[in-house]
Amino acid sequence: xxxxxxxxxxxxxxxxxxxxxxxxxxxxxxxxxxxxxxxxxxxxxxxxxxxxxxxxxxxxxxxxxxxxxxxxxxxxxxxxxxxxxxxxxxxxxxxxxxxxxxxxxxxxxxxxxxxxxxxxxxxxxxxxxxxxxxxxxxxxxxxxxxxxxxxxxxxxxxxxxxxxxxxxxxxxxxxxxxxxxxxxxxxxxxxxxxxxxxxxxxxxxxxxxxxxxxxxxxxxxxxxxxxxxxxxxxxxxxxxxxxxxxxxxxxxxxxxxxxxxxxxxxxxxxxxxxxxxxxxxxxxxxxxxxxxxxxxxxxxxxxxxxxxxxxxxxxxxxxxxxxxxxxxxxxxxxxxxxxxxxxxxxxxxxxxxxxxxxxxxxxxxxxxxxxxxxxxxxxxxxxxxxxxxxxxxxxxxxxxxxxxxxxxxxxxxxxxxxxxxxxxxxxxxxxxxxxxxxxxxxx
Numbered sequence: 048x049x050x051x052x053x054x055x056x057x058x059x060x061x062x063x064x065x066x067x068x069x070x071x072x073x074x075x076x077x078x079x080x081x082x083x084x085x086x087x088x089x090x091x092x093x094x095x096x097x098x099x100x101x102x103x104x105x106x107x108x109x110x111x112x113x114x115x116x117x118x119x120x121x122x123x124x125x126x127x128x129x130x131x132x133x134x135x136x137x138x139x140x141x142x143x144x145x146x147x148x149x150x151x152x153x154x155x156x157x158x159x160x161x162x163x164x165x166x167x168x169x170x171x172x173x174x175x176x177x178x179x180x181x182x183x184x185x186x187x188x189x190x191x192x193x194x195x196x197x198x199x200x201x202x203x204x205x206x207x208x209x210x211x212x213x214x215x216x217x218x219x220x221x222x223x224x225x226x227x228x229x230x231x232x233x234x235x236x237x238x239x240x241x242x243x244x245x246x247x248x249x250x251x252x253x254x255x256x257x258x259x260x261x262x263x264x265x266x267x268x269x270x271x272x273x274x275x276x277x278x279x280x281x282x283x284x285x286x287x288x289x290x291x292x293x294x295x296x297x298x299x300x301x302x303x304x305x306x307x308x309x310x311x312x313x314x315x316x317x318x319x320x321x322x323x324x325x326x327x328x329x330x331x332x333x334x335x336x337x338x339x340x341x342x343x344x345x346x347x348x349x350x351x352x353x354x355x356x357x358x359x360x361x362x363x364x365x366x367x368x369x370x371x372x373x374x375x376x377x378x379x380x381x382x383x384x385x386x387x388x389x390x391x392x393x394x395x396x397x398x399x400x401x402x403x404x405x406x407x408x409x410x411x412x413x414x415x416x417x418x419x420x421x422x423x424x425x426x427x428x429x430x431x432x433x434x435x436x437x438x439x440x441x442x443x444x445x446x447x448x449x450x451x452x453x454x455x456x457x458x459x460x461x462x463x464x465x466x467x468x469x470x471x472x473x474x475x476x477x478x479x480x481x482x483x484x485x486x487x488x489x490x
Contacts, residue, residue, distance in 0.1 A: 064112050066288070067221065082284075085272055090458070092295045103144075121163045136148075150167045163208065227265055227271075268447045302457050308477045320438055320479060358440060367398045370397055431455070436476075439476070
């Protein structure tokens with residue numbers, strides 16, 4: 048590993064590897080047994096770094112953990128978000144010295160082969176397993192004209208590839224479900240069943256593929272995953288690995304103070320609250336500038352970010368009012384300092400403003416962006432420690448959703464506590480439409 052694991056991370060990796068060793072032995076018995084367990088840690092604890100250490104040990108072993116390599120190890124990393132997969136690929140590459148980029152493979156529609164190869168990490172998202180996806184239904188002649196390898200020219204759908212991998216006695220398939228709470232909730236009458244159950248289909252077997260042998264669910268909120276695995280028949284539940292939040296807090300990776308503001312509801316949109324958020328981010332900017340000005344350091348300066356979360360279908364007038372309030376309160380900003388992560392993936396033209404699209408995984412590095420407009424893209428899998436102020440105009444009552452969202456705001460930008468200025472160790476969230484008791488409990 049390129050990174051030195053913190054004590055709590057090393058302990059968690061040790062526990063995970065112990066489980067995986069037991070799961071591997073159980074699966075290769077004369078009568079194979081399927082296994083599942085979870086790794087839960089608060090957002091910001093470094094779950095991807097811990098996972099990278101686990102994967103590296105699977106492939107090459109680790110003497111510190113007394114863990115031998117598995118020469119037949121194949122890792123399938125599954126999530127609901129393709130941008131999150133790309134972010135994870137990059138972070139694993141940053142963290143490990145033993146896994147080259149060529150072995151971190153994103154599975155796309157042109158994926159070919161009859162099985163997954165050992166020593167590789169394959170990244171797959173739920174859209175690729177939807178019934179209309181070329182990866183599982185094959186392609187048409189029209190599709191083939193635009194593809195390097197047409198699905199209808201290969202013998203296998205992805206379900207075939209999965210079955211061949213699982214049934215190969217020389218291989219051990221380890222499935223890691225990132226943000227494991229997603230896709231585990233039973234659908235209600237108003238939800239599409241397919242979207243809610245794709246991950247269950249992967250785990251339990253679908254279209255002729257058998258159930259996957261070993262499942263590790265990773266999330267800050269694993270209750271839904273744990274319940275789904277409990278409900279899954281014929282699967283052995285190994286001890287779940289739980290990282291103590293107090294140890295993460297002591298490490299300095301999380302901010303000390305989460306300031307929650309629940310203004311009285313005054314309507315669907317109130318620019319007064321937004322102006323308050325702009326003032327807070329400007330104050331934070333000055334505090335960080337003062338801190339860095341007093342230091343002799345090679346660290347990149349922290350450039351704090353304001354996140355404005357809007358409803359799924361904001362009106363043009365709402366967006367225009369928001370932008371006008373922002374630039375009136377912060378006149379030094381230009382359109383280049385404001386971006387969005389809406390699902391449209393294209394620039395927004397709002398009045399005289401042009402707000403550019405940015406992929407969520409690039410927000411942390413693009414420090415020219417000072418204000419980010421978002422819908423639901425920041426509630427899970429989003430990594431941006433410089434986000435210091437959140438103004439949300441979305442209602443929220445679900446404990447899992449609130450925990451995931453607020454968890455995105457509590458990481459320390461420098462991965463350590465800053466002495467002498469409490470403001471640099473805090474985050475502010477203005478939440479007029481959140482359930483107050485649930486939000487306070489989640490913190």
